Amino acid sequence: MTRLVIAGGGTGGHLYPGVAVAEYVKQFGVDSFFIVSKRGLERKVLSELEYPFYEQSETPINGVSTLRKVRSVFMLMKEIGKCYRLIKKNDKILLTGGFVSAAAALVGSMKGAEMYLHEQNSVMGLTNRKFAGGCEKVFLSFPDTKKAVGKTLVTGNPVREMFKDIPVKEQMNKKILILGGSQGSRFVNMQVTEAAESLLEAGFTIRHQTGGKLLDETLAKYEELGVELSEKLEVTGYIDDVAEALKWADIVIARSGSGTVFEVMSARRLALYIPFALSADDHQLYNAKFAEDKGIAKVMTEKEAKPELLTGMMKSFALNYDNYKDALEKIETYKSVELIAGGMNIG
Secondary structure (H helix, E strand, C coil): CCEEEEEECCCHHHHHHHHHHHHHHHHHCCEEEEEEECCCHHHHHHHHHCCCEEEECCCCCCCCCHHHHHHHHHHHHHHHHHHHHHCCCCCEEEEEECCCHHHHHHHHHHHCCEEEEEECCCECCHHHHHHHCCCCEEEECCCCCECCCCCEEECCCCCCHHHCCCCCCCCCCCEEEEECCCCCCHHHHHHHHHHHHHHHHCCCEEEEECCHHHHHHHHHHHHHCCCCCECCEEEECCCCCHHHHHHHCCEEEECCCHHHHHHHHHCCCEEEECCCCCCHHHHHHHHHHHHHHCCCEEECCCCCCCHHHHHHHHHHHHHCHHHHHHHHHCCCCCCHHHHHHHHCCCC
16 A cells, blocks of 8 residues: 655645645555654644654754754764665655754665655745755646756645645625734744734724744733723634634735745635745745735835835725626636646545
8 A cells, every 4th residue: 555755844834735645645545744843833733634754853054053953963963874764666756845844755765666746836945945856746836836846746735634625705895914923933923013003993803823833922011002902802812723714814915935935825715924134045925816816915125114005905905806806706726636646646
């Protein structure tokens, strides 16, 4: 029986595409095993879904001290040894990026296992570039992915079933969802808190997910600005059911990781993206522009960001919703999991 080893992690952006593929290939009798990071998110998600997994120690090489690099090399050698025992020659390996995929990729090469790679972002990451050449196929989320190498196939970024078949809103109800992700974004939180009063006065309802660690400071900022929580303004650290929140929303304000862009696009919601200015190779900016070019999103860089600009963009979305609605209805989404499974000769 074929087993699929999915290696990658550190963020939901590396994990959730793998989960979507694992859920799809079940129907073909394929079991999935995950190699992930020790950051906790993967443990929570995979335990709930009852997938077996191994948590790997972090082995960062870039942007760390020389001493940390040396330590990482020794840790990586240790992780390679563990992966050597976990991975079998007849496994198919799907690399989803991040430092976690390195040991699995090296072991896969040593054992001659079938290896595949999925690049989530619009600029291929450093780890993925190193291993793409040794993969049977390289699956791309974006058609114009920069720095892409290997035998590429454009598949889009797999989203879980819960984000599919959400209908376009018939009318604009001025409901704004801020998605901070599990880590949250202090920059986005501050922009929203400072714009909140004018947004509420303009008739918007706000559901603000701050990220767990940033909840208290965001609530303190609202208090400092004299903006009271109410049925029109809900602030929370986490949102367990993001798909349900997207069904509620008319407009999303978020960073522009690939997973967020594709989930919001699949849910057919308008978005204002504020790309993380320090993302590697500026990939979040290119991710966001992909959606903007389809006429379903706007991009506001950190350099441009002002609360009054944010408010103006929300008002523009609301005033011109009929035009945006046409664009939302015309979105063509990729059958990503089917394309990736087919590319791996599964199904």
